[in-house]
Amino acid sequence: MSMFQKLKASVGIGSAKVDTVLQNAEWLQGGLINGSIHVVGGKIDQQIDAISLKLCTEVKVETDEGVSYERFVLSELQVLDPFTIGADESRKMPFEFQLHEETPVTILNARNNRSYVWLETALDIDFALDPKDRDPLQIGPLPVVEKVLDLIERSGFKMVKADVERGHLQGEGFSSQSGCYQEIEFKNNGLLTSKEIELSFILEEGQVHCLAEIDRKFGMRGDQYHSFSLEHGASDEEIAAVVQSILD
Structure with missing residues (x-):
């Protein structure tokens, strides 16, 4: 050579x-x-x-x-x-x-x-x-996550943005570990009930954890945080219940 x-x-x-x-x-x-x-x-x-x-x-x-x-x-x-x-x-x-x-x-x-x-x-x-x-x-998305996203869209919200942010998030009984987290943002166009919802998902041993940030543009309650967990095989009724808790 x-x-x-x-x-x-x-x-x-x-x-x-x-x-x-x-x-x-x-x-x-x-x-x-x-x-x-x-x-x-x-x-x-x-x-x-x-x-x-x-x-x-x-x-x-x-x-x-x-x-x-x-x-x-x-x-x-x-x-x-x-x-x-x-x-x-x-x-x-x-x-x-x-x-x-x-x-x-x-x-x-x-x-x-x-x-x-x-x-x-x-x-x-x-x-x-x-x-x-x-x-x-x-x-x-896993089927259970896809059903959550689909139910929110069928409730009159549009998925407007998705990105990944540097940092950590903390929910009830779970927290992120990687140093970054995804946010999936929805908006509706109600005249008096304008609302933004941001969802972040974390998987853990057969469960899906979710932290939801809810921002109401009108009203006195301001930003709220709501977290929930679902089994990978959660029923449609269980999924509908947690989605409704976000929308209320």
Whole structure:
């Protein structure tokens, strides 16, 4: 192998590359992600110190200077120990991991949806230019969550916005842990009963927790917070009861 080829690989030219292939295009909250990582060697043998998978989202950050959006890592998994990839060698390695319980839902009927989730696969390799692969993930709501959202919309509210905020939330008997949380915002257009509802969901061992912030534009009660929990297999009657408690 020529010195020129080694020099080019040392600055990322002709270096090893990584590509992640996911088994599905869509996943449910809390689902098991699986797929395979494909690594293709470059022009020379190279040491791969590690391959890592990072589950990422975009969070809204508000400061005195204004609003910005930043990458946020929800969870990380190291897939392999160090190994050497030969010149032009191809390797395919299967993987699976559980979605973080606070992974935002991205498949939403919101007019302004800023909820994004993606998987980053990174090679830990000396001097490579950008040895990463980024794969968007489409995350759908669990059936029980979908029923909550649908009932609110059928009650005259429109889903107007969804985003992910930096910080923590606290409900009755539960709290967020990741350092960020999703807000799904609804509005109605009543002349004298204008109301905004913001929902945040957290999964935990077969349950779905929800914190609702209710903002009445007219009236004396102002902002209120209401939290509830439902089993994944909750009945339609149980779901209707908690939704009604938000709407009242």
